[in-house]
Structure formats: C-alpha cells, structure tokens
Amino acid sequence: xxxxxxxxxxxxxxxxxxxxxxxxxxLLWVTSIAFMRSPEQSxxxxxxxxxxxxxxxxxxxxxxxxxxxxxxxxxxxxxxxTVLSTFVAGxxxxxxxxxxxxxxxxxxxxxxxxxxxxxxxxxxPLFEMFREVHLINHYAALILPAAANPVSIVLIQAYxxxxxxxxxxxxxxxxxGEWRTFFSVVVPMMAPMLAALAVxxxxxxxxxxxxxxxxxxxxxxxxxxxxxxxxxxEHYQEIGLMAAGATVTILPMMAIFVASQRxxxxxxxxxxxxx
Amino acid sequence: xxxxxLSHVFRVIGGGQTVLHDIDFSAHHGELISVVGxxxxxxxxxxxxxxxxxxxxxxxxxIGGNRVNDLQPQQRRIxxxxxxxxxxxxxxxxxxxxxxxxxxxxxxxxxxxxVRRTAVRLGLEALLGRYPRELSGGQKQRTALGRAxxxxxxxxxxxxxxSSLDVPLRSEMRRELMALHKSLGMTMVYVTHDQSEALSLGxxxxxxxxxxxxxxxxxxxxxxNPQNRFVAAFVGWPPMNFLxxxxxxxxxxxxxxxxxxxxxxxLMLQQHAADDLSVxxxxxxxxxxxxxxxxxxxxxxxxxxxxxxxxxxLRQDAELRLWFNQTDLYAFNRTTGTRVKVNR
Numbered sequence: 001x002x003x004x005x006x007x008x009x010x011x012x013x014x015x016x017x018x019x020x021x022x023x024x025x026x027l028l029w030v031t032s033i034a035f036m037r038s039p040e041q042s043x044x045x046x047x048x049x050x051x052x053x054x055x056x057x058x059x060x061x062x063x064x065x066x067x068x069x070x071x072x073x074x075x076x077x078x079x080x081x082t083v084l085s086t087f088v089a090g091x092x093x094x095x096x097x098x099x100x101x102x103x104x105x106x107x108x109x110x111x112x113x114x115x116x117x118x119x120x121x122x123x124x125p126l127f128e129m130f131r132e133v134h135l136i137n138h139y140a141a142l143i144l145p146a147a148a149n150p151v152s153i154v155l156i157q158a159y160x161x162x163x164x165x166x167x168x169x170x171x172x173x174x175x176x177g178e179w180r181t182f183f184s185v186v187v188p189m190m191a192p193m194l195a196a197l198a199v200x201x202x203x204x205x206x207x208x209x210x211x212x213x214x215x216x217x218x219x220x221x222x223x224x225x226x227x228x229x230x231x232x233x234e235h236y237q238e239i240g241l242m243a244a245g246a247t248v249t250i251l252p253m254m255a256i257f258v259a260s261q262r263x264x265x266x267x268x269x270x271x272x273x274x275x
Numbered sequence: 276x277x278x279x280x281l282s283h284v285f286r287v288i289g290g291g292q293t294v295l296h297d298i299d300f301s302a303h304h305g306e307l308i309s310v311v312g313x314x315x316x317x318x319x320x321x322x323x324x325x326x327x328x329x330x331x332x333x334x335x336x337x338i339g340g341n342r343v344n345d346l347q348p349q350q351r352r353i354x355x356x357x358x359x360x361x362x363x364x365x366x367x368x369x370x371x372x373x374x375x376x377x378x379x380x381x382x383x384x385x386x387x388x389x390v391r392r393t394a395v396r397l398g399l400e401a402l403l404g405r406y407p408r409e410l411s412g413g414q415k416q417r418t419a420l421g422r423a424x425x426x427x428x429x430x431x432x433x434x435x436x437x438s439s440l441d442v443p444l445r446s447e448m449r450r451e452l453m454a455l456h457k458s459l460g461m462t463m464v465y466v467t468h469d470q471s472e473a474l475s476l477g478x479x480x481x482x483x484x485x486x487x488x489x490x491x492x493x494x495x496x497x498x499x500n501p502q503n504r505f506v507a508a509f510v511g512w513p514p515m516n517f518l519x520x521x522x523x524x525x526x527x528x529x530x531x532x533x534x535x536x537x538x539x540x541x542l543m544l545q546q547h548a549a550d551d552l553s554v555x556x557x558x559x560x561x562x563x564x565x566x567x568x569x570x571x572x573x574x575x576x577x578x579x580x581x582x583x584x585x586x587x588x589l590r591q592d593a594e595l596r597l598w599f600n601q602t603d604l605y606a607f608n609r610t611t612g613t614r615v616k617v618n619r
Contacts, residue, residue: 174375
C-alpha cells in the first residue's frame with residue numbers, strides 16, 4: 001500500500017518536473033542569450049550559457065530603442081485596464097448575481113454571448129469607432145475596450161451567486177447604502193476572486209498585440225510587445241538584442257506571478273474550499 | 276418600542292402565485308408573536324415583507340401606528356435575525372456588532388461604549404476579536420442577536436434563528452431569548468417551522484398555511500381549541516389521530532361529512548367514565564420514551580398513536596382497546612376542514 005502511494009507520487013513529481021523543464025527551458029535560454037556577447041549569440045545555435053556575461057544587450061536596447069518609453073506605455077495601459085476592468089466586473093457581476101432589477105436575465109445572457117465573440121472580429125468596428133471619436137493613438141483606445149470584460153463579469157457573477165443573499169439583506173437592514181454594502185461587505189468577500197482576475201487582466205493587457213498594433217500607429221504610443229516586434233524587423237540578426245527585449249518584457253509578469261501566487265492559487269481552488 | 280399591525284396584506288409573485296393571502300393581524304407593544312407553518316407556507320416572506328426586504332402587492336403595514344410600506348428597511352426601525360446568522364465573514368465580532376452604528380455615522384466613542392455594553396449583556400466580551408468562523412453555533416447566534424439589538428429596533432424579527440443549532444443548545448437559547456424579550460420589552464415576531472417552539476415561545480401564535488392565516492390565538496387555545504383540521508394536525512406532537520365517524524357507532528349522526536380527531540395523549544388504557552368511547556386494534560409498535568410509552572395500533576387499516584403510562588402487560592401484535600372521553604373528541608368538516616361541534 002505504502003509502496004503504491006510512493007510510486008504514484010514519484011511518477012507524479014517526475015511528470016510535473018518534465019513539464020516544468022519543457023515550459024521553462026526556452027524562457028531560460030532566451031534570458032541567457034540576453035547576457036551573451038555578439039560572437040556567441042550569432043553563432044548558429046547559441047550555447048546554453050554565456051561564457052562572458054555582459055549587460056551590453058540590455059543597456060543597448062534600453063538606450064538605443066527607447067525601451068523604457070514603451071515599457072511605461074505598457075505599464076500605464078495595463079494598470080489602468082486592470083483597475084478599471086476589475087472595478088467594472090466587480091460591480092456588474094455583483095449586480096447581475098444579487099441585485100433584483102428588470103432585465104437582469106436578458107443582460108446576463110447578452111454578457112454570456114459576448115464571451116463567444118473573438119477579439120479579432122472586433123478589431124475593425126473598434127477601429128472605426130475610435131477613429132470617429134479621435135481616440136486612435138490615445139491610451140484610451142487600449143484601455144476603454146478592455147474596461148468591460150465579459151469573461152471577468154461572468155466569473156464574478158458565478159462567484160457572487162455562492163454568497164448568501166442574507167448577508168446582503170443584513171447589510172441593508174443595518175442601514176448600509178448600496179455603495180457601502182458593495183465596498184465594505186461585497187468586495188472583501190470576493191477579494192480572492194478579484195485579485196486573481198486582476199492578475200489575469202494585467203497579463204492579458206500586457207501581452208496584447210493585435211489591437212495595440214492597430215490602434216497605436218504613432219511609434220511613441222506603442223506598447224512593449226508591438227515595439228519589440230518592430231525591433232525584430234529592423235535588427236533581425238541581433239538575436240542578443242531581441243532576447244534582451246523579451247527578457248525585459250517578461251520580467252514584470254514574473255514578478256506579479258511570484259508575488260500573487262498564493263492569492264491566485266487560493267481563488268482557483270476556492271470553489272472546493274468554501275465552508 | 277411599538278406595536279405592529281398588518282392590514283389585508285397580499286403578496287403576489289411573478290407567475291400570479293399568491294404567496295401571502297389577506298394577512299391581517301396585529302401585535303401589541305411588547306408582545307412576542309410566533310408565526311408557525313410548514314416550509315413554503317409564506318412565513319419567511321411575511322417576515323421579509325415586514326422588514327421591507329420584499330414589497331407587498333396590496334395592504335398596509337404599520338409600525339407604531341405609522342404606515343411603513345414605502346420606507347426602506349433601514350428606515351423602518353426594525354431588526355432581523357436570519358436563519359444562518361448572516362454574519363459578515365471578514366469582520367470580527369466587534370466589527371459585526373459595530374457595522375450598523377458605523378453605517379449610521381454614530382460617533383466612534385459611542386459605538387465603542389454601546390458595542391461593549393451589548394457584548395457584556397450577551398456574554399460576548401471575550402470574543403470581540405474573533406472572526407465568525409472561529410465561533411460556535413451559539414456564539415454566532417448571540418452575535419447575530421447583538422447586532423440586531425444594536426439597531427435599537429421597535430420591532431424585532433427572528434427568522435428561524437435556532438434551526439441551525441443542536442437540540443440542547445436550542446432550548447438554552449430559547450430560554451435566553453425569552454429572558455431577553457422580557458428585559459428588553461420589545462415587540463417580537465418569531466418565525467419557525469417547529470410547532471413546539473412556536474407554542475413555548477409565543478404569547479400568541481399565528482398558524483400559517485399556503486399563505487393564509489389559519490388561526491391566531493394563545494398557545495393554549497391553538498392546542499386545545501384548533502379552528503380547523505390543518506391547525507389540529509400541525510400543532511401537537513405526536514400529531515392528532517383522525518378517525519372515521521363509525522367509531523362513534525350509534526352516537527354519530529353525520530359520519531359522511533365529518534372526520535373526528537383525538538390527541539394521542541388523550542387515549543387511555545382504561546375506561547374512566549361510563550360514557551367513555553373506545554377503539555380497538557392490533558399493537559403495531561411499542562416505543563418506550565422513559566416515563567411514557569408511545570403505542571401505535573392498527574385500527575380499520577389506519578394507524579392510531581397513543582401516549583400512555585408504561586405498562587408491562589402490553590405486547591406487540593396483541594389486541595388493545597383504547598378509551599377516551601367524548602369531550603376530548605374534535606370534529607371537522609370532511610370537505611372544508613373547518614371545526615364543527617361534535618354531534619352525538
């Protein structure tokens with residue numbers, strides 16, 4: 001019995017380790033290339049490890065290609081999108097799950113159907129719309145379309161359904177208005193879910209490529225992934241420079257995931273743990 | 276403190292279903308009224324309507340003589356204790372108690388003093404820093420009660436507040452509730468599906484079925500003088516036995532339309548008066564409950580339950596004759612269920 005458990009556990013760890021290596025290897029290699037000198041990185045297949053590590057590539061890409069500027073663009077867009085989208089999804093999901101009003105069902109269905117629309121299909125109408133209101137080349141062009149994310153709304157709605165309505169009734173009886181109820185009672189109760197959504201939203205916004213490429217036509221307004229792609233076109237032989245750009249792009253994601261890992265995991269398993 | 280009055284209250288929901296049908300009663304200042312009925316009878320809806328959490332379709336609700344139909348829950352000076360306590364899970368006991376006062380922008384020092392006073396009164400002072408998940412059922416219940424008390428209500432509404440507690444704790448909390456009611460002297464409406472709880476707590480009892488009031492009376496009258504078959508069957512445990520008219524033999528004159536009822540505790544093993552009547556049947560089951568035995572007999576294909584003093588002579592499957600006094604017999608119209616005078 002004991003041996004069987006151990007065998008199962010060993011094979012589980014073995015397969016997880018393999019999976020981790022497969023996932024992490026390219027990432028580590030790219031990071032490693034970012035620290036290599038020119039002869040190494042441009043030699044057919046670059047080695048796994050830099051013989052003489054250097055910061056030249058990083059310094060070059062930040063100085064020569066104004067990477068800091070694009071980094072800032074990405075940061076502004078991602079933070080604004082995350083804050084706005086989490087707030088809207090929190091309010092909408094709560095209202096659709098717990099507040100009684102006419103048309104609630106219809107709206108719920110509309111939101112659910114909106115999940116099915118691929119974002120590529122929205123590019124053209126969005127572009128027309130934002131050109132009409134002269135917001136192309138503005139941060140708003142990237143932030144506003146992401147502010148109401150149907151997936152987040154549906155997730156929050158499902159989570160909110162699990163919260164007993166009596167608690168909200170109690171808050172009403174206690175004399176708390178709608179906003180106080182929302183901020184002092186509802187938000188703390190769905191905090192894990194909101195935190196997980198915030199992380200996901202940030203990552204999606206940070207990595208978004210197609211719409212930012214189309215909506216930000218002025219070079220100075222480009223986000224990091226778009227800028228990185230144009231660097232690729234200009235310096236297609238300088239692998240080190242590209243790797244440095246990719247490393248700088250990935251860094252904030254890594255930091256966020258490591259910092260929020262515990263919260264994030266908690267909400268993923270929240271359904272099975274609520275008492 | 277104030278009186279509560281409901282005048283011809285109706286509530287009709289979406290599909291045209293009438294959840295509350297002509298609810299009309301009043302509780303005088305300081306009275307404890309219990310509302311009892313099977314699940315789905317509309318008792319929770321009734322309570323939520325009084326609280327203002329649900330709107331009534333027609334009719335008026337008065338608190339302290341003022342019509343409150345159009346007031347928001349927080350304006351009605353009402354407090355409610357919910358079935359599952361409904362404590363805020365992310366707040367400590369102190370924060371739970373203080374939440375309502377804070378929402379009404381009461382000064383911090385006043386909040387502190389009042390919360391402490393209420394906590395002491397309910398024996399919660401050592402638990403103020405704990406979270407609801409760290410409390411026992413009884414402690415959660417006390418916290419919910421305290422939160423309601425701090426609302427300074429004129430009418431106190433309780434929605435099955437004891438149903439989530441185990442039996443010994445329930446009777447302890449019941450006593451505490453009664454003491455609390457006496458000391459606070461406020462009007463209380465207590466909703467429960469447990470008829471014994473309703474009888475033991477309520478100064479008057481409202482029996483509700485299918486959204487209609489079946490009877491409003493003192494516990495003694497509800498038990499001893501039920502106005503219809505529903506009340507007779509619902510109140511009392513074990514429930515009343517119902518018999519066909521022929522058990523009265525020549526005495527009965529309207530066996531077709533009348534159904535008779537006799538309470539299990541009124542059936543006797545011996546004849547006591549000359550005009551006592553009897554039924555007989557085979558003993559199906561003997562259940563010893565200590566000082567009293569519960570006996571089930573099969574009579575005419577139907578089951579009768581009797582509560583009698585222990586008797587070693589009783590054997591399962593033996594024939595048994597059970598006696599009862601004619602004055603203990605209830606009669607009900609077979610079609611309408613309303614109580615009729617016993618005809619002999």
